[in-house]
Amino acid sequence: MATSFVVRATHAFDGQRFVPDGLQVQVQGDRIVAVRPAHAPLPVGLPVLDRPDTTLLPGLIDTHVHLVAGAEPDALSLDAGRSADQREQVIRQSLLQQVRAGVTAVRDLGDNRFAVVDRTVRDDEPSVVGSGPPITSVGGHCAALGGAVSGVSALRAAVAERHERGAQIVKLIVSGGAMTAGSDLLLDQFEDADVRVMVDEAHRRGLPVTAHAHSVSAVQTCLTADVDAIEHCTCLTAAGIHTPSEVVDALAARRIWVCPTFGRLPALPPSPQAIEVMRRTGMTLDARFAQVGRLYAAGVPLTAGSDAGIHPAKPHGVLAYAVGELVRSGLPVDAAVAAATSGAAEACGLATTAGRLRPGMVADLVVVDGDVERDVSALTRIRDVVLRGRSVVVSDSERPALS
Numbered sequence: 001m002a003t004s005f006v007v008r009a010t011h012a013f014d015g016q017r018f019v020p021d022g023l024q025v026q027v028q029g030d031r032i033v034a035v036r037p038a039h040a041p042l043p044v045g046l047p048v049l050d051r052p053d054t055t056l057l058p059g060l061i062d063t064h065v066h067l068v069a070g071a072e073p074d075a076l077s078l079d080a081g082r083s084a085d086q087r088e089q090v091i092r093q094s095l096l097q098q099v100r101a102g103v104t105a106v107r108d109l110g111d112n113r114f115a116v117v118d119r120t121v122r123d124d125e126p127s128v129v130g131s132g133p134p135i136t137s138v139g140g141h142c143a144a145l146g147g148a149v150s151g152v153s154a155l156r157a158a159v160a161e162r163h164e165r166g167a168q169i170v171k172l173i174v175s176g177g178a179m180t181a182g183s184d185l186l187l188d189q190f191e192d193a194d195v196r197v198m199v200d201e202a203h204r205r206g207l208p209v210t211a212h213a214h215s216v217s218a219v220q221t222c223l224t225a226d227v228d229a230i231e232h233c234t235c236l237t238a239a240g241i242h243t244p245s246e247v248v249d250a251l252a253a254r255r256i257w258v259c260p261t262f263g264r265l266p267a268l269p270p271s272p273q274a275i276e277v278m279r280r281t282g283m284t285l286d287a288r289f290a291q292v293g294r295l296y297a298a299g300v301p302l303t304a305g306s307d308a309g310i311h312p313a314k315p316h317g318v319l320a321y322a323v324g325e326l327v328r329s330g331l332p333v334d335a336a337v338a339a340a341t342s343g344a345a346e347a348c349g350l351a352t353t354a355g356r357l358r359p360g361m362v363a364d365l366v367v368v369d370g371d372v373e374r375d376v377s378a379l380t381r382i383r384d385v386v387l388r389g390r391s392v393v394v395s396d397s398e399r400p401a402l403s
């Protein structure tokens with residue numbers, strides 16, 4: 001593909017809203033240089049990628065992935081046994097699967113040591129915002145990734161190390177998690193004061209903090225400690241989901257980004273660990289959708305991160321299904337797609353370059369077959385991907401097996 005070209009589609013989503021009658025987007029080098037109505041005259045002499053019956057969108061952004069995990073059963077524990085070379089192969093494969101699904105940027109929240117943070121993104125891979133290893137308690141959820149610490153000075157040093165090694169966000173594990181054997185989602189891993197120390201140290205260094213929290217008490221700890229974002233935010237109790245009104249109000253008033261980590265291949269069951277949590281607490285998927293709908297209605301900002309890589313129903317490239325589940329939770333389609341584009345860009349610190357079709361933005365584009373506004377599942381039907389101005393060939397055999 002030439003370095004300068006036009007993509008024209010009959011339907012479009014500009015990052016915030018659907019554009020009636022579609023758009024043409026002109027790319028030069030790695031940037032978008034013009035955005036016009038689809039029916040406007042085409043610039044003379046430029047190649048045109050003309051795509052009738054499609055929707056053109058900004059490249060999608062998955063705000064919660066585990067690139068070291070390759071979607072096998074128990075994928076995160078398999079990582080521990082890999083050599084550095086084997087881990088690099090998994091990371092690269094994960095990134096290529098993401099880009100073939102229209103994802104042009106990912107936020108990696110579960111590195112093993114600094115494998116993802118230390119590597120250089122290649123031309124054919126999505127942009128990466130990385131946290132390094134999640135900071136967890138000794139023996140806690142995800143401790144095998146290398147981020148276990150205890151004691152105030154070690155907590156501070158852990159944040160400092162991430163900053164010095166180039167992490168762009170700090171990830172804290174505040175409650176237990178389903179994917180670590182022996183970990184209990186209902187138990188909390190840090191005191192309020194510990195979380196506060198880490199958040200203050202990160203903020204002093206200019207880094208945002210996101211926290212893994214399932215239990216309602218862990219979510220309350222996150223609010224007390226002033227985190228910037230919460231992953232999962234299930235508000236789980238021994239008797240299912242219970243989200244106090246004051247929690248909902250605080251999340252909305254302080255604009256704390258919540259990533260419900262939706263997104264699962266519908267043909268596959270949830271992980272055995274997730275099924276066990278549902279059995280034990282009585283939590284249901286419908287209750288979860290209702291909770292997220294309530295957060296949206298109250299004005300809580302949401303991102304559509306998928307937690308990709310952790311097991312077979314959540315492979316890399318599953319983000320389109322997370323958007324579908326946000327719609328099922330009651331979000332209007334434009335809000336759900338914004339949670340994977342402009343909202344995700346803002347949450348990841350990428351708002352000046354990604355997430356919108358606007359002149360000056362990096363030319364990350366995706367074209368899907370059909371009209372996303374009428375049928376959000378069109379997001380799974382990838383036609384073209386443009387990554388930093390370069391067209392990525394998506395042959396039929398390479399399309400992600402997403403159903």
Ligand SMILES: [Zn+2]
Binds near residue numbers: 064
């Ligand atoms: Zn995760």
